[in-house]
Amino acid sequence: MTAQGGLTVRNGAIEVADVDRVFRVEIDALDLPPGGVIALSGASGSGKTLVLEVLGLLRPPARGTLYAAAGNDLAALWSRGVAGDDLAHMRATLFGFVPQTGGLLPFLDVADNISLPQRICDRPDAAWCSELMERLGLTDLRKLWPDALSIGQRQRVAIARALAHRPAFVIADEPTAALDAQSADQVMALLLEVARDTGAGLLLSSHDTDRVTRFGIEMRRLAPFGDKPFTTRLEAAPC
Amino acid sequence: MLITWLALKDLWRERFYLFCNCALLVGILVPLLVLFGVKNGVYSALIGEMMENPAYLQIDTAGNVTLSEDDLAPLRGWTEIAFMTPKVRTQFDYMNVRQNSGRRIRQAVIVPSGTGDPTLPPGARLDNSNVAVSALLARQLELTPGASVQLISQAEGRPRQLVLDMRVGLVLEDRALGGRAVLVPFETLDLIEAFYDAYALPDYGIESGKDIAGRVPAYSGARIYARDLEALPGLQTRIEVQLGVTTHARTADVTSLLRLGRNLTLALSLTAAIATLGLAAALTLSFWSEVARKRRVLASLAMLGLTRRQLALFPVVQALVAAALGLVLSFLLYGIAGRMAQHWFGQGLPGGRNLSVISMGQAVMISLAVLCIVALAAAVAAWRAQRSDPALVLREVS
Numbered sequence: 001m002t003a004q005g006g007l008t009v010r011n012g013a014i015e016v017a018d019v020d021r022v023f024r025v026e027i028d029a030l031d032l033p034p035g036g037v038i039a040l041s042g043a044s045g046s047g048k049t050l051v052l053e054v055l056g057l058l059r060p061p062a063r064g065t066l067y068a069a070a071g072n073d074l075a076a077l078w079s080r081g082v083a084g085d086d087l088a089h090m091r092a093t094l095f096g097f098v099p100q101t102g103g104l105l106p107f108l109d110v111a112d113n114i115s116l117p118q119r120i121c122d123r124p125d126a127a128w129c130s131e132l133m134e135r136l137g138l139t140d141l142r143k144l145w146p147d148a149l150s151i152g153q154r155q156r157v158a159i160a161r162a163l164a165h166r167p168a169f170v171i172a173d174e175p176t177a178a179l180d181a182q183s184a185d186q187v188m189a190l191l192l193e194v195a196r197d198t199g200a201g202l203l204l205s206s207h208d209t210d211r212v213t214r215f216g217i218e219m220r221r222l223a224p225f226g227d228k229p230f231t232t233r234l235e236a237a238p239c
Numbered sequence: 240m241l242i243t244w245l246a247l248k249d250l251w252r253e254r255f256y257l258f259c260n261c262a263l264l265v266g267i268l269v270p271l272l273v274l275f276g277v278k279n280g281v282y283s284a285l286i287g288e289m290m291e292n293p294a295y296l297q298i299d300t301a302g303n304v305t306l307s308e309d310d311l312a313p314l315r316g317w318t319e320i321a322f323m324t325p326k327v328r329t330q331f332d333y334m335n336v337r338q339n340s341g342r343r344i345r346q347a348v349i350v351p352s353g354t355g356d357p358t359l360p361p362g363a364r365l366d367n368s369n370v371a372v373s374a375l376l377a378r379q380l381e382l383t384p385g386a387s388v389q390l391i392s393q394a395e396g397r398p399r400q401l402v403l404d405m406r407v408g409l410v411l412e413d414r415a416l417g418g419r420a421v422l423v424p425f426e427t428l429d430l431i432e433a434f435y436d437a438y439a440l441p442d443y444g445i446e447s448g449k450d451i452a453g454r455v456p457a458y459s460g461a462r463i464y465a466r467d468l469e470a471l472p473g474l475q476t477r478i479e480v481q482l483g484v485t486t487h488a489r490t491a492d493v494t495s496l497l498r499l500g501r502n503l504t505l506a507l508s509l510t511a512a513i514a515t516l517g518l519a520a521a522l523t524l525s526f527w528s529e530v531a532r533k534r535r536v537l538a539s540l541a542m543l544g545l546t547r548r549q550l551a552l553f554p555v556v557q558a559l560v561a562a563a564l565g566l567v568l569s570f571l572l573y574g575i576a577g578r579m580a581q582h583w584f585g586q587g588l589p590g591g592r593n594l595s596v597i598s599m600g601q602a603v604m605i606s607l608a609v610l611c612i613v614a615l616a617a618a619v620a621a622w623r624a625q626r627s628d629p630a631l632v633l634r635e636v637s
Binding site: 049052053056058059085088089091092093097099100101103104105106107108112116117119120121173 | 241245248249251252253535536539540541542543544545546547548628629630632633634635
């Protein structure tokens with residue numbers, strides 16, 4: 001199964017209120033076609049993770065944001081509040097996540113961690129899990145616990161888990177930040193390869209612009225917007 | 240169910256914390272169970288001893304009183320009364336008892352009785368030819384059920400003795416009735432009194448005397464048994480008010496024991512209430528802190544698409560498993576403690592009863608109460624868990 005339809009944001013904004021200030025990220029337009037890859041770059045604190053959180057249905061966008069993916073009006077899901085089951089179901093079925101530190105569940109072994117999204121979405125496919133583990137070099141590690149793995153191995157497990165249920169999109173936040181250069185290249189290559197083969201759109205954030213450029217990934221930068229304080233904006237055109 | 244599987248996997252991996260919560264439950268439940276069991280055991284032994292002795296249920300009119308059937312009739316409808324029989328004048332209730340085939344004679348008190356008398360075994364029936372005898376009298380006259388006996392009385396101014404031929408219907412146990420006694424239907428005692436009052440009793444070979452048809456029965460009191468120990472104090476007062484007489488009963492002993500039972504229950508209830516509050520507070524904080532400690536795990540589950548309802552169940556499942564395990568361990572340790580207590584301190588209890596007793600029904604109720612407390616404590620953790628922020632996993636860097 002490949003992703004049906006792309007991801008589109010129009011007039012997007014994200015606001016995070018602090019005690020005495022409001023941090024705002026603006027996204028005039030963002031389009032990610034099925035199977036496409038976009039990397040968000042920017043300085044620390046520019047809001048890369050915030051954007052990924054909103055796109056992954058982990059945080060609500062500001063009022064007025066138009067956000068659709070794979071034919072679903074995702075912005076409308078938030079109107080029913082954060083407690084809505086639809087939000088959780090849509091997050092489970094549309095997205096796969098690769099957190100910076102893997103985000104693996106410590107009480108499940110590698111194989112169970114990878115198959116968990118299939119269980120949540122009720123899409124069991126043991127053969128696909130096996131194939132993912134084979135391609136990511138995890139077959140021999142399948143019975144190990146996450147705390148027995150290196151950081152690179154954990155990231156590979158996280159990639160397999162993110163793709164196990166064949167989501168339309170994969171969201172990866174600094175997926176190589178915790179790795180040495182060689183491991184980072186290896187993990188990035190695997191992520192791109194497997195995402196491309198499954199047809200999943202890939203949205204990642206990275207401050208490592210050299211690596212992103214080297215892998216030929218379209219990059220969009222978050223930069224301070226005009227003279228507005230605590231406001232950044234996703235640049236319209238690729239860098 | 241996916242969330243149950245996940246909760247159990249996590250619980251097993253972090254079984255040290257499971258054992259901590261179990262230890263918390265066991266540490267509070269076992270002393271309470273032992274206290275409750277001992278209270279049950281000792282109290283039921285004392286109450287049981289009283290219940291087995293009908294004398295504790297008995298109310299006797301005191302002194303010389305004269306009652307008619309009209310006086311006693313209203314009492315026959317009282318539900319607190321298990322059995323009631325009128326009494327004859329006390330100077331007429333002793334007779335000589337002789338075994339027909341033997342030569343030995345013993346004087347015995349003749350006690351009015353009848354169906355429902357707690358002194359008799361359940362279902363035992365007496366009639367004008369079948370009597371019950373006390374164990375002491377049976378031993379002294381070598382009486383066994385089925386033996387023929389004669390009740391013999393001699394009255395001043397009467398040329399002939401009154402001789403009543405009877406059969407021993409049953410021999411009572413020592414604890415049921417002390418001394419030498421024969422239990423007969425009231426009609427037999429009434430007959431004896433008529434004999435003393437110089438009436439003619441042609442059926443018994445006594446032709447001389449007043450005509451029995453003109454006799455109006457009069458009672459010198461009543462022997463009454465309360466339905467149960469709780470009814471005794473109130474019934475005694477009610478009888479005294481109704482008949483205008485004073486009565487004898489072991490009300491003080493009964494009231495004292497019932498008060499002891501109530502006080503023990505109250506003391507145990509207060510102890511249990513304080514312990515329950517402590518347990519609930521400790522469990523609430525424990526479950527809450529575990530959810531706080533596992534916030535990244537819960538956030539990961541939320542990020543992967545588990546609903547808030549599923550996240551809320553995560554700590555509840557774990558709490559209920561800990562409670563079930565804690566209950567099993569607690570009852571196991573209670574059983575061991577109960578056996579040890581029985582071995583060391585249980586010899587003095589009447590009837591060889593157990594020192595520590597918890598019935599199956601009580602155990603079920605205790606278990607349900609503990610599960611409810613644990614579920615309530617876990618509800619706070621559940622509220623915290625369902626508010627897990629799925630974005631935490633992306634934002635936090637370990």
